[in-house]
Amino acid sequence: MGSVKIGSAPDSWGVWFANDEKQTPWQRFLDEVAEAGYTRIELGPPGYLPTDPVQLKEELDKRGLEVTAGTIFEHLHRPDSWDSTWRDVSAAAELAAAMGAKHLVVIPSMWRGDDGQVIEPRLDHEGQARHGKQVTELGRRIAAEYGLRTQFHPHADGHVDSQETVERFLEETDGEHVNLCLDTGHISYCGGDNLELIRKYPERIGYVHLKQVDPVVLAQAEADGIGFDEAVRRGVMCEPPLGVPELPPVLDALAGLDADVFAIVEQDMYPCPPDVPLPIATRTLKYLQTHGGGGVSV
Template sequence: MTKIAGAPISWGVCEVPGWGRVLESGQVLGEMASLGLAATELGPPDYLPSDPAELKALLAEHGLGLVGGFLAVVLHDPPRVPSTVEEADRVAALLAAAGAGVLVLAAATGLDGYDERPALTDEQWRTLIQTSAKIADVAAGHGLRTVLHPHVGTHVERAAEVERFLADSELQLCLDTGHLLIGGVDPVDLARRHPDRIGHVHLKDVRAEIAEEVRAGRLGYTAAVQRGVYVPLGDGDVDVEALVSLLREAGYTGWFVLEQDTALGDDGPTDTPVRDTTRSLAHLKKIIGKG
């Protein structure tokens, strides 16, 4: 049985300051449940309750499970390692208490947002690898797996960085079809070459012409989202069917998390997330039905 989940970012809920309108969690979870999604990811820090009992109660109210949570933290700066590991421990404990199974880690730059990305030295890269391993050990102590999420505007974004991480680290990846494509990585090719390193999946579809603008540095990531770089599955340039079929043939049994990064205007409509997620869900189910 294919496991399909949602994520608050599809409803415009993001940790980036000034990203856009943030809907109440009850509305977001209720709409996820109304679409028949089985579970959600945690969303930005403290968007959902940080108390395990309150979080479990809120999820149960909507009949949803918890898949895991995204944690973008600075991994490359030695003075910040203790606080980074401490934050990962806190988040992992919350996830585990609420029944989640995976910590989705990203190598944050330390800057707000995802529009700038300073280069790392080799020593900073080694610290990044070591810190991610420490976090994986901490999460394992709570019964969680840790996956590294190549993500636009982080220190693991482009093809060379993804390959370097795979070579230097034992962690599996969160295969995010959208962020990989924007970073210049073919997600289908990556899954074909490294099927054993795919530990979690975020399904997005992307308009390649806008992705190229971001990759070339002519358009910031936030502006790209506002321009509609992400579209419902099947409407963009990611070969979602090939990817899903390949992963299933390779024995992937984890979650497929529907994510369509969205920024809602303060005065605009709020029904777009439900409409777009409905289309993505229908497209995914059609693919699964062919299997």
């Protein structure tokens, strides 16, 4: 039996950007995530938390927080994109490593825009193979230069999103250098099966984001043909246990893996009123502790 180590992230405080007046200030996020009972966090969008390692370490230490991962988008499916991707990835990896993190969560760029319109063609199998080769090399270099494990995060409206594209991605990549950040909400949003992915690819589940989808809001979003960002504004990502997938079976399956896994709570809700996140975060942690079985720790 492994263990599932719970944490949270700026996303659960409505943070999507480095700077935005609609977002919770970073000091308040750190205060409140600790107040809610979490001891582990992600860095969130690059530039949201202080990028000076000394300053950030001091801020984390005085609140009893540690960093599990950095997060960054990639666009390696595009020709001649290595240099621009590496510039952003290496900066995120450097700060994450300086904070003692062991992981870097890498997210694909989007094929569909906020208005629901296609902005890039979907990758065909040849394109998926090229992309997988590039991400594998990215993971190899991240490990070699920063000592971090690359965890690839399928994303709604991204070039890796549906069950089919997730499984294809796993086939086209090398598990020695890149594995899966299983985001339960994004998988369910795109009609995938989280438990099936854990069952079929236990050795590729390297990291987890926990979230749920409101099926009623999702059905209306699909009917209206809107993009993911607008669906979030409508409340498609909801507080557990109000949505899908059911999290207790997911936590049980994760605890059954022969590994210790970080499971970071992420409830997309940009933008949101400043007083909304803390009560939700507190209730969510209590729910996970109560329904996560003996394998869950905070």
